[in-house]
Amino acid sequence: MASPTTTADAAIPQQKGADDNYLTHDKGFASWAFTLDHKRIGVMYLASVLSAFALGGFFALAVRTELWSPGKTIMEHDTYNQMFTLHGAIMVFLVIIPGIPAALGNIILPLHLGAKDVAFPKLNLASYYLWIIGCLCMLSSLAINAVDTGWTFYAPYSTTTQTAVIPAAFGAFILGFSSIFTGLNFIVTIHKLRPPGMTFFRMPLFVWALYSTALIQVLATPVIGITLLMMMVERVFGLGIFDPSLGGDPVLFQHFFWFYSHPAVYIMIVPAFGVVSEIIPVFSRKRLFGYQFIAISSLAIAFLGFLVWGHHMFTSGQSVLAGTIFSAITFLIAIPTAIKIFNWVSTMYKGRIHLDTPMLYALAFLWVFTIGGLTGVFLAVMGVDIHLHDTYFVVAHFHYVMMGGAITAFLGGLHYWFPKAFGKMYDEKMGRIGAVIVFVGLNLTFFPQFILGSRGMPRRYYNYLPEFQGLHQLSTIGAFTLGIGFLLTAVSLGRALKYGKKAPNNPWGGVTLEWTTVSPPPYYNFHTPPPVTAGPYDGYDDLVYDEKIGGYVAKKA
Amino acid sequence: MSEPSTATEAAKKASAPPPAAHDHGHDDHGHEAHDPIHAANPHLAHHFDTPQQQFDAGKLGIWLFLLTEVLFFAGLFCAYTVYRSMHPEVFVYAHYFLDTKLGALNTCVLLISSLTAAWAVRNAQLAEKKMLMINIVVTIACAFTFMCVKYVEYAHKYHDGLLPGKNFQPKEQIWELKSFRDRHPEAAEYAEKLAKLDEKKPEAPAAAGAKLEGKVEEKIERPTEEELEPLLAAGLVGPRSLDPSAHISRPRMAHVFFGIYFFMTGLHGFHVLIGIGIWVWMLLKAAKGHFGPNYFGPIDFTALYWHLVDLIWIYLFPLLYLIH
Numbered sequence: 004m005a006s007p008t009t010t011a012d013a014a015i016p017q018q019k020g021a022d023d024n025y026l027t028h029d030k031g032f033a034s035w036a037f038t039l040d041h042k043r044i045g046v047m048y049l050a051s052v053l054s055a056f057a058l059g060g061f062f063a064l065a066v067r068t069e070l071w072s073p074g075k076t077i078m079e080h081d082t083y084n085q086m087f088t089l090h091g092a093i094m095v096f097l098v099i100i101p102g103i104p105a106a107l108g109n110i111i112l113p114l115h116l117g118a119k120d121v122a123f124p125k126l127n128l129a130s131y132y133l134w135i136i137g138c139l140c141m142l143s144s145l146a147i148n149a150v151d152t153g154w155t156f157y158a159p160y161s162t163t164t165q166t167a168v169i170p171a172a173f174g175a176f177i178l179g180f181s182s183i184f185t186g187l188n189f190i191v192t193i194h195k196l197r198p199p200g201m202t203f204f205r206m207p208l209f210v211w212a213l214y215s216t217a218l219i220q221v222l223a224t225p226v227i228g229i230t231l232l233m234m235m236v237e238r239v240f241g242l243g244i245f246d247p248s249l250g251g252d253p254v255l256f257q258h259f260f261w262f263y264s265h266p267a268v269y270i271m272i273v274p275a276f277g278v279v280s281e282i283i284p285v286f287s288r289k290r291l292f293g294y295q296f297i298a299i300s301s302l303a304i305a306f307l308g309f310l311v312w313g314h315h316m317f318t319s320g321q322s323v324l325a326g327t328i329f330s331a332i333t334f335l336i337a338i339p340t341a342i343k344i345f346n347w348v349s350t351m352y353k354g355r356i357h358l359d360t361p362m363l364y365a366l367a368f369l370w371v372f373t374i375g376g377l378t379g380v381f382l383a384v385m386g387v388d389i390h391l392h393d394t395y396f397v398v399a400h401f402h403y404v405m406m407g408g409a410i411t412a413f414l415g416g417l418h419y420w421f422p423k424a425f426g427k428m429y430d431e432k433m434g435r436i437g438a439v440i441v442f443v444g445l446n447l448t449f450f451p452q453f454i455l456g457s458r459g460m461p462r463r464y465y466n467y468l469p470e471f472q473g474l475h476q477l478s479t480i481g482a483f484t485l486g487i488g489f490l491l492t493a494v495s496l497g498r499a500l501k502y503g504k505k506a507p508n509n510p511w512g513g514v515t516l517e518w519t520t521v522s523p524p525p526y527y528n529f530h531t532p533p534p535v536t537a538g539p540y541d542g543y544d545d546l547v548y549d550e551k552i553g554g555y556v557a558k559k560a
Numbered sequence: 561m562s563e564p565s566t567a568t569e570a571a572k573k574a575s576a577p578p579p580a581a582h583d584h585g586h587d588d589h590g591h592e593a594h595d596p597i598h599a600a601n602p603h604l605a606h607h608f609d610t611p612q613q614q615f616d617a618g619k620l621g622i623w624l625f626l627l628t629e630v631l632f633f634a635g636l637f638c639a640y641t642v643y644r645s646m647h648p649e650v651f652v653y654a655h656y657f658l659d660t661k662l663g664a665l666n667t668c669v670l671l672i673s674s675l676t677a678a679w680a681v682r683n684a685q686l687a688e689k690k691m692l693m694i695n696i697v698v699t700i701a702c703a704f705t706f707m708c709v710k711y712v713e714y715a716h717k718y719h720d721g722l723l724p725g726k727n728f729q730p731k732e733q734i735w736e737l738k739s740f741r742d743r744h745p746e747a748a749e750y751a752e753k754l755a756k757l758d759e760k761k762p763e764a765p766a767a768a769g770a771k772l773e774g775k776v777e778e779k780i781e782r783p784t785e786e787e788l789e790p791l792l793a794a795g796l797v798g799p800r801s802l803d804p805s806a807h808i809s810r811p812r813m814a815h816v817f818f819g820i821y822f823f824m825t826g827l828h829g830f831h832v833l834i835g836i837g838i839w840v841w842m843l844l845k846a847a848k849g850h851f852g853p854n855y856f857g858p859i860d861f862t863a864l865y866w867h868l869v870d871l872i873w874i875y876l877f878p879l880l881y882l883i884h
Contacts, residue, residue, distance in 0.1 A: 119607035122617045187624045195617040196607070225628045229635030233823070241726030242819035244639055249725065250813045255642060259635060527606070 024426065028526040039124035042524060044131050045109030046424065049417075051131075052106050053493075055097040055138065056410075060486065062090035067448075067482040070475050073467050080465040084151035085166070087463060091154030092171060096178045097138055099405055100267065102413045103274035104220075105130065105185050108213050110424050112189060114517035114524060115207050117198035117533045122191040126184050133181035140174030143167075153463060155264070156231065158245035158256040162238045169238060172231045179224045179231075182270070186220030189213050198516070198532035207515045207539040208297055212277025215301040219266045219273070219308060227263035230256065254319050261312035269308040271405055273301055275372075275412030276343055279365050282419055283347050284540045285513045286362035287354030291540040293346035300339035307336045317388045326385050333383035340376055344369065359511070360434035364415025367442040371411060375403030378453065393463075396456025399449045407445050414441065414492065421496065422510045426523035427503030428553070433495035440488030447481030507554025514542045518555075603855040615857045622861040626868045629831075633872055636824050640879065643820065647813045653794040654817035655883040656740045657722055657730070659713060663881040666709050670870045673702030677863040684856035689849050692859070696843045699866065703836045710829055717818070724822045728815035734794060744790040751791055821880055828876060831869045838862050 025042045028034075035043060065086045069076045078086070109127065113120055121127050144150045147167040152160055156175075161168050193214050197206070206214075234256065236242055243249035245256040276297075284291040291297070313321055313329030321329075347369060356362065378400040382388050391397060422428050451474040456462075460471050467475065509518040516533055517524075546555040598604050601611050608614040644651050676698040683692035721729035734740050735751035796810065842862050845851070851859055 122607075123621060124605075124607070126621075183628050187621060187628070190624060191617050191621045194620055195613060221624055221628055222631060225632035226635050229632050232827075233635070233639065236819075236823060237725070240724045240819065241815075242724055242823070243813070243816045244643070244819065250816055252642065252646075255639065259638075 023525060024521070024523040025526050026426070026523055037128070039120070039128055040526065041109050041113050041121050041124065041127060042424070042528075044127050045106055045111075047131055048101060048106040048109055048134070051134065051138070052098055052102050055093055056102075056489075057493075059090055059093035059098055060489065062086050062093065064482055064486055066090060067479040069465070070467070071479050073469055073472060081151065083465045084463075085149035088151050088153050088171075089145060089149055092141060092150070092175065094405070095154050095267075095271075096175050097134075097141065099271040099409045099413075100178070100182055101134060101185070102271075102409065103278060103416060104189070104213055104216055104270075105134070105181075107278070107413070107416045107420060108185075108189065108209075108274065111420055111517060112192060112210065112213055113196070114423070114520065114528055115210050115515055116192065116196055116201065117516045117529050117535070118192065118196040119527050119529065121188050122195055123188050126188055130181045130184040130188070133177055133184070137174045137176075137178035137181060140170050140177060142174075144169075144171035144174065155260060156234060157260070158234055158237065158253050159247060159251075161234055162246050169235050172235050176228055176231045176235075179228045182220050183224045183228075186217035186224070189217040190221065193217075198535055200535035204295060204298065205535055205538050206298075208280035208291070208294070208301075209274075209277035209515075211298040212273050212275075212280070212301050215305040216270050216273045216277075218302075219270050219305050223263045223266035223270075223309070226259060227267070230259040230263070233259075254316070254321075257316050257319055258312070261315045262309075265312040265315065266305075266308045268401075268404070269304055271409045272372075273304060275368065275409045276301060278412040278416035278419070279347060279368050280343075281513070281515070282361045282365040282415055283350050284354075284543075285419075285511050286357045286359060286365070287351045288357070288512070288543050289350060289354035290538075290543070291346070292349040292352075293342070294538065294540065296342050297346050300342045303339040304336060307332060307339070311336065314383055314388075317385050318392045323385075330383055330385050334380065337376065337380055344373060344376075358435075360429075360431060360438055361415045361419035361511070363435055363438040363442075364411050364418065367438065367445075368408060368411045368415065371403055371407030371442075371445060375400060375407055378403065391456060393461055394456035395452040395460045395462055398462045399452035399456060402449045402452070407449065411441070411445070414438070417496070419511065420517075421499070422506030423517055423522045423524070425500060425503075426506050427499050428506045428510065429495055429499035429503055433491065433498075437488055437492035437495055440491060441485060444481050444483075444485030444488050448478050448485055449481070451475075451477045451481070504553070507549075507552045509546070509555045510553065512543060512546045512548065512555035514546070515539050601854055603850065611854045615860075618857045618861055622864050626864060629865075629868055633824075633827070636820070636827065637875070637879075640820055640824070643813075643816055647811065647816070649792075649794055650811045650813045650817050651883050653734060653796070653811050654814060654821070655881060656734055656737050656794070657717075657720070658821075658881045659716070660739070660881050662709050662713055663877050666706050667873065667877050669702045669705045669709070670873050673699045673706075674867055674870045676702070677866045681856065681860050681863045684846070684851040684859040685853055687852035689846065689851075692846050692851065693843060696839055696846060700836055700839045700843070703832055703839070706832055707829065707836075710825065717822075722818050724819035725815055728818055730810070730814075734796065734810065740790075744787075746787040747790045750787060751796060824876055824880070828869070828872055831872070835862075835866055835869055838865070 025040055028040075029038075035047065038044065065078070066083065069078050069083050069086070109121070144167040147170060149166060150164075150168050150171040151166045152164060152168060156168070156172055161172070193206070193210060233242070233244055237245055237249075237251070241249055243251045245251040245253055247253055280291065280297055311329055311333045313325055314333045317326050317330075347365075358366075378396070382391060382397060382400060418429065418434055455471055455474045455478075458471070460467055506522045508520070508522050510522075511518075514537075516529075516535070519533055520528055545558050547558050548554070549556045597610060598606070604611050604614055608617065676695040680692055680695035680699065683689075683695055717723070719731075721727075721731045723729070733751075733755060735748040735755070741748045794811070839862065842859055845858065
């Protein structure tokens with residue numbers, strides 16, 4: 004079988020020097036600030052997103068520290084409200100939404116497609132700067148008088164509170180456009196820049212996942228844009244659309260908000276599915292099981308995700324009939340999600356599993372996401388939700404999905420593609436230790452919250468009954484464990500950038516196109532689009548591990 | 561899509577030397593095979609293989625962008641629908657305050673500009689530089705006319721205190737409006753009488769009004785139901801009181817209409833302004849003679865955007881101005 008790898012040598016462009024790659028192609032600040040190269044934009048996104056992640060993590064630790072004991076531990080209640088709001092807003096809008104698509108996707112998508120760049124490089128750079136502007140707006144709210152509405156900006160509180168809501172909401176508005184433009188760019192790239200021979204069903208699943216994500220970004224994000232705009236205008240002019248005291252309808256805000264924000268949770272998790280779909284077959288050395296089902300299930304999730312927003316509003320006075328329908332459609336989402344989980348597990352069955360760092364994160368993902376997903380089904384049951392609504396159970400559920408799912412996959416993907424993106428190998432041992440600590444910390448932080456929630460601990464509360472203290476403290480210890488895990492990972496990757504061994508072209512033995520070019524890739528990725536003659540997970544047996552270079556090469560015939 | 565097939569075919573012929581424009585598989589010469597195409601097309605970006613591929617990518621991109629624009633406005637249309645179904649009387653009441661003639665004028669102006677925009681695409685495809693520039697200039701002129709008319713309307717609203725939300729302080733009563741009087745003369749007269757009566761009532765003990773009051777009250781006759789209908793529809797009198805003497809007021813939610821009116825037309829106006837900016841940019845590019853059969857994408861995409869902006873106005877006009 005003519006796997007893509009065998010044509011790799013022909014596809015590697017001959018450039019000026021042997022060491023010429025996208026990192027060294029141009030030098031100086033301006034060559035980065037005005038770059039149109041998707042890899043550089045991706046690297047800038049990565050650095051920015053990780054910085055925002057550190058900031059959001061700091062707020063999370065502040066919140067958990069405050070909850071160490073009932074009543075005041077380290078901060079006043081107003082400060083506490085601001086802390087959890089900033090934590091949520093930063094993590095959602097600045098980290099998880101752009102994390103995998105904009106940072107990893109930008110670096111990898113054109114490589115996956117054997118293309119020279121995304122379809123609209125200037126728009127890509129514009130998206131990045133919109134992200135920066137949105138980030139600055141949000142942070143300016145922090146400087147003025149940090150917003151305290153929760154990341155959901157529910158009216159009429161958001162239209163009346165004294166804190167700086169407008170900068171934060173405007174930041175989210177701008178970030179929405181950043182997200183829309185990234186999605187638009189990716190859809191066009193996937194449609195128009197595929198290499199010869201790559202049909203839709205020969206695309207890697209990461210591309211499928213980015214495609215589904217991009218559809219949601221394009222179709223849902225404009226609605227949050229206009230909603231936040233209305234909320235801001237209402238705040239300034241007293242419009243009377245949302246505020247009941249002016250004749251408005253606050254539930255309308257919730258409908259608008261969740262019409263975007265529920266699909267948005269799939270913007271956060273579907274790319275994670277894509278990353279896991281890439282990692283598992285490579286480290287199981289086995290063809291992916293049920294490729295087409297995984298590909299279609301991403302689209303199914305994207306589609307169904309638009310029809311379930313009402314399950315956030317079971318207690319908002321929605322009619323029982325509407326609630327029942329929303330509840331039923333929510334159950335349906337479990338089907339495509341389970342299809343993915345079963346296919347990943349089946350891929351590992353009878354595979355030769357290599358427990359490298361990316362695979363550890365993928366396994367952690369399977370564990371954590373399954374818990375997160377199944378508890379979501381509990382919450383989709385209306386009767387149960389009446390009891391669990393706005394408790395720590397919900398907090399634990401979405402942290403298992405967002406933090407446990409999206410962030411774990413993000414870290415897995417980061418480790419998986421790190422050698423390709425930066426041309427350096429990280430220390431495997433430190434990577435694995437980091438992965439294990441993150442996994443332990445994650446469960447220690449959020450599992451007690453399920454118990455807290457089912458016993459009636461409401462979310463977002465500053466104070467709590469003394470009998471909850473033990474579980475709260477367990478959760479806080481977990482949060483610091485997580486912090487240590489992330490810190491260790493950051494140190495490991497930071498050291499690798501400086502001291503890491505030179506990475507081979509194909510350290511893991513992947514057969515998707517990005518592994519056919521050199522690490523780090525040259526400026527134009529591929530000189531001619533590499534022809535594709537097989538599926539993205541065919542041909543692991545055509546590769547052999549070469550001890551000398553520490554990576555996989557094509558088997559000599 | 562309005563793009564004429566001859567021009568695209570011309571574009572294909574000029575751009576792709578071998579007949580198989582998209583068949584990269586036979587491209588054995590490596591990067592050299594790209595160079596003639598890129599050398600012949602200064603506007604072809606490095607990551608596209610042919611002008612056709614670049615045009616197709618741009619076209620898909622602009623349609624997706626227009627989709628996001630539609631969804632962006634959809635939120636407002638949705639709010640409009642919710643409030644109109646909840647408070648129909650507010651919309652009947654408030655539409656009398658809008659100037660239908662100016663709205664119709666603006667509709668015509670935008671329709672003309674859409675024509676010239678479409679024409680400009682054709683000019684670009686045929687490399688008719690002069691006509692292209694004329695059509696762009698006319699489009700921009702129409703856009704400016706639209707904004708000027710809008711300014712006149714806004715200034716008038718501002719002057720009359722018809723502002724959104726908490727700033728809503730109308731100076732004129734609905735029965736004083738010409739648009740209301742022309743359509744429902746009897747109702748207007750009756751409403752005026754009622755209003756006078758209302759005004760007097762609280763001052764009843766005061767000496768000045770005391771004498772008049774009796775006279776006015778005598779004059780008022782209960783109108784026929786047909787005459788009362790417009791007052792009921794506009795929420796000036798309560799829905800059930802067929803003897804509504806002394807109950808005249810404007811609907812409670814009137815300010816919401818003007819909030820929605822300013823928001824929708826303002827956002828649309830903002831899009832027109834952005835459109836003007838893009839057209840000016842296109843005019844500069846056109847003046848340099850950039851456009852021809854191989855490169856007319858930007859004009860095509862700008863025109864598509866412009867048609868969408870027009871289309872939104874085509875919906876806004878009846879929804880806001882022509883309410884019955």
